Amino acid sequence: MRTERFDPATDTDAVRACHDIHLAAYRADGIRRPPMSPRTFQAWLRYGWTEDASEAWLARDDDGDVCGWYLLGVPERENRHLAGVNLVVAPARRRAGRGTALLGHAADRARQAGRTLLTGHTEESSAGTGFARSLGAAQRLTGTFSVLRLGAIPAGHLAELRRKAAGAAAGYSLVSWEGVTAEHRLVEVAALLGAEADAPRAPGEDPPGWDPARVRAADQRTADQGWRFYSVAARAERGGALAAITQLGVDALDPSWGIQALTAVAGPHRGHRLGLLVKVAMLELLAAHEPQVAQIVTLTAEGNERMAAINTELGFEVLERQLSWEIETARIPRPADLGAPGAGADQS
Numbered sequence: 001m002r003t004e005r006f007d008p009a010t011d012t013d014a015v016r017a018c019h020d021i022h023l024a025a026y027r028a029d030g031i032r033r034p035p036m037s038p039r040t041f042q043a044w045l046r047y048g049w050t051e052d053a054s055e056a057w058l059a060r061d062d063d064g065d066v067c068g069w070y071l072l073g074v075p076e077r078e079n080r081h082l083a084g085v086n087l088v089v090a091p092a093r094r095r096a097g098r099g100t101a102l103l104g105h106a107a108d109r110a111r112q113a114g115r116t117l118l119t120g121h122t123e124e125s126s127a128g129t130g131f132a133r134s135l136g137a138a139q140r141l142t143g144t145f146s147v148l149r150l151g152a153i154p155a156g157h158l159a160e161l162r163r164k165a166a167g168a169a170a171g172y173s174l175v176s177w178e179g180v181t182a183e184h185r186l187v188e189v190a191a192l193l194g195a196e197a198d199a200p201r202a203p204g205e206d207p208p209g210w211d212p213a214r215v216r217a218a219d220q221r222t223a224d225q226g227w228r229f230y231s232v233a234a235r236a237e238r239g240g241a242l243a244a245i246t247q248l249g250v251d252a253l254d255p256s257w258g259i260q261a262l263t264a265v266a267g268p269h270r271g272h273r274l275g276l277l278v279k280v281a282m283l284e285l286l287a288a289h290e291p292q293v294a295q296i297v298t299l300t301a302e303g304n305e306r307m308a309a310i311n312t313e314l315g316f317e318v319l320e321r322q323l324s325w326e327i328e329t330a331r332i333p334r335p336a337d338l339g340a341p342g343a344g345a346d347q348s
Helices: 012-029 038-047 098-112 127-134 157-168 183-198 212-224 274-289 305-314
Strands: 002-006 053-060 066-074 082-089 117-123 138-149 172-178 227-236 242-251 257-265 295-301 317-328
Touching (some): 012 038, 012 053, 012 066, 012 127, 038 053, 038 212, 053 098, 066 098, 127 317, 138 305, 157 274, 172 242, 172 274, 183 212, 183 242, 183 257, 212 227, 227 274, 242 274, 257 274, 274 305, 295 305
Parallel strands (some): 082 117, 257 295
Antiparallel strands (some): 053 066, 117 317, 138 295, 138 317, 227 242, 242 257
16 A cells, blocks of 8 residues: 545545545445535645645555545644544445554654644544544544434424524624625624634643634635535624624535534623524525525534534434544554655555
8 A cells, every 4th residue: 555645736636536435435434414525525625624734645555546545634823732634444445454554644744743642533333433442542522413404494483483582682683794704894703703712622622713814714715615605693782792603604516405614602792592593593594595405414512502402492403423532643653564754655
């Protein structure tokens, strides 16, 4: 087996081969939420979900066929002791040591970047969970993917929820926008996204520090994915500051699904049902602008009881669970058959 680093911005053949494995793994592991579409997948390989530096590697068997790949993310602002890895082996090529070899390669790259801890996630029922346990990885957080089937919402339910939320949210009004955040809102949106600093996270992990530049970069990544992206915010009438926000994306290549992004309420404004208010308003906005959306999927960290309660009120149902893991890079041996990782290809 040999590994090759590739550039997702230019190597369309490598991206296509990795995406084929991504789809095959979803089928083999019975994952129920939608896989990434080709454009979203390519943008993710290129940028990750954050602005952190990343590198994409694929593995070929002796016959030249791509048998697996990984994406390594290396945080540059917070959590500089960490590296995050997403690793997938083609289902037909599993249980032959390829995953272990690729993980060893990824760990070596992380060590070269000065990282002491490697993190990743698996679907609870997938082969990856058994793999993580066999390595002695420690479980971090558990996340729950839930789905809201819009056609199953009882008539009048959203109107009743809006009435309930509005009754507690006197003194707040709603604003919404599509696409990038306007310049005059960047500081306020950054502050709101930063309000989630108290959300559940693994011990020793720092939350992202949001600023206008980080909001702009996130907006650009979403645009590069080809998504239509919507934001709904609540504004305090006294003082005029944004007090809550929810964001949601629709992939133009799979527009029957909505992907819930962050929902946040600023600390001083909690207790006024603003989280419920903005999420109901988002559903009303989708009905007007994206009527083809039939399902919305969201990920909630275990321990985030406030958001879980709102999702239950709306009618979300548990879809599947995702486990996150960590293991010290020093505990992962580097496989001898992969050669020294470099900027180009490693030949076995």
